[in-house]
Amino acid sequence: MQIADLFAQGATPLSFEIFPPKGEFAIDDAHDVLAGLAPLDPAFVSVTYSAGGSSNTQHTGEIARMGQEEFGLTMMAHQTCSNETPASIGARIARLHELGIENVLALRGDACDPDSDADMRYASDLIPLLREAGFCVGAAAYPEGHIDNLDLELDLEHLKIKQDAGAQFFVTQLFFENRLAYDFLDRCRAANITVPIAFGIMPFMSKSQISRMIFLCGASLPAPVVKMLARWEDDEESLRKAGVEYAIEQVQDLIDNKVDGVHLYTMNKPEIARAITEGARTAR
Ligand code: FAD
Numbered sequence: 001m002q003i004a005d006l007f008a009q010g011a012t013p014l015s016f017e018i019f020p021p022k023g024e025f026a027i028d029d030a031h032d033v034l035a036g037l038a039p040l041d042p043a044f045v046s047v048t049y050s051a052g053g054s055s056n057t058q059h060t061g062e063i064a065r066m067g068q069e070e071f072g073l074t075m076m077a078h079q080t081c082s083n084e085t086p087a088s089i090g091a092r093i094a095r096l097h098e099l100g101i102e103n104v105l106a107l108r109g110d111a112c113d114p115d116s117d118a119d120m121r122y123a124s125d126l127i128p129l130l131r132e133a134g135f136c137v138g139a140a141a142y143p144e145g146h147i148d149n150l151d152l153e154l155d156l157e158h159l160k161i162k163q164d165a166g167a168q169f170f171v172t173q174l175f176f177e178n179r180l181a182y183d184f185l186d187r188c189r190a191a192n193i194t195v196p197i198a199f200g201i202m203p204f205m206s207k208s209q210i211s212r213m214i215f216l217c218g219a220s221l222p223a224p225v226v227k228m229l230a231r232w233e234d235d236e237e238s239l240r241k242a243g244v245e246y247a248i249e250q251v252q253d254l255i256d257n258k259v260d261g262v263h264l265y266t267m268n269k270p271e272i273a274r275a276i277t278e279g280a281r282t283a284r
Contacts, residue, residue, distance in 0.1 A: 036270025
């Protein structure tokens with residue numbers, strides 16, 4: 001199933017993101033994660049890709065194949081392009097074809113080494129190659145702007161370049177205030193960015209997880225979240241419960257506002273995905 005077709009079907013699709021587990025039993029562990037997520041009936045499941053030759057880089061396509069063939073899920077493989085050449089990326093694209101993958105999220109990944117002679121600098125360099133190869137292609141979007149770019153208007157221009165290069169939908173970075181998503185959506189539509197946008201939600205589970213994320217991606221923390229992180233800093237269970245409840249509210253509000261899609265960062269925790277999915281569905 002091509003993910004671009006999912007967005008036109010009425011109800012807001014709820015999809016999940018997972019990452020390839022590390023270690024000797026990575027594939028078995030991924031199997032367990034998919035087995036936990038499949039009964040939740042996600043619209044699709046995406047699998048992240050680690051650039052830089054780590055051992056689990058090879059597993060992205062394999063896990064996406066497993067989700068399709070063993071669990072009947074619509075899957076999407078992430079693919080980064082920084083520090084790649086058209087030839088090296090060509091081999092990766094061919095492998096995704098061999099594995100029967102239909103949907104790819106085209107990403108830059110970590111910034112290129114400025115001294116490298118890599119030809120692939122931006123996601124917009126990868127998108128046309130994937131489209132020419134017959135994939136359904138999505139790309140990343142940033143409601144608060146990409147961390148490297150302080151100029152929100154310029155960031156939006158770069159998003160439009162990705163749409164013009166062939167991106168058929170966008171999936172956003174996490175955010176903790178839905179107002180940011182709605183403002184972003186208005187700015188996108190005003191800038192003629194018309195493809196569906198699935199909004200990414202990550203439940204907060206611990207102070208360290210959130211600190212890492214916000215410094216990595218530049219997302220802002222609203223006061224209520226800061227207060228909850230401070231209040232339950234040493235009470236892991238209460239913080240998790242608050243994080244799940246907060247995510248349910250975000251998801252429910254996005255669905256009530258009829259956004260094109262909601263993408264849940266599951267952190268490979270089916271029980272968290274279940275609590276949020278069921279909470280949001282019950283509230284509908
Ligand atoms: P680009 O769209 O190429 O943009 C990168 C920066 O360059 C931005 O600041 C942009 O404004 C600027 N820019 C873009 N085009 C131009 C241009 N033509 N001229 C000048 N500047 C330009 N990372 C991984 O390594 N693996 C993953 O699996 C992964 N999954 C992700 C999933 C989602 C939903 C999101 C939101 C991010 C994900 N990332 C992943 C992180 C992503 O790789 C980083 O955010 C990366 O820094 C940017 O990737 P991009 O594809 O958005 O880059």
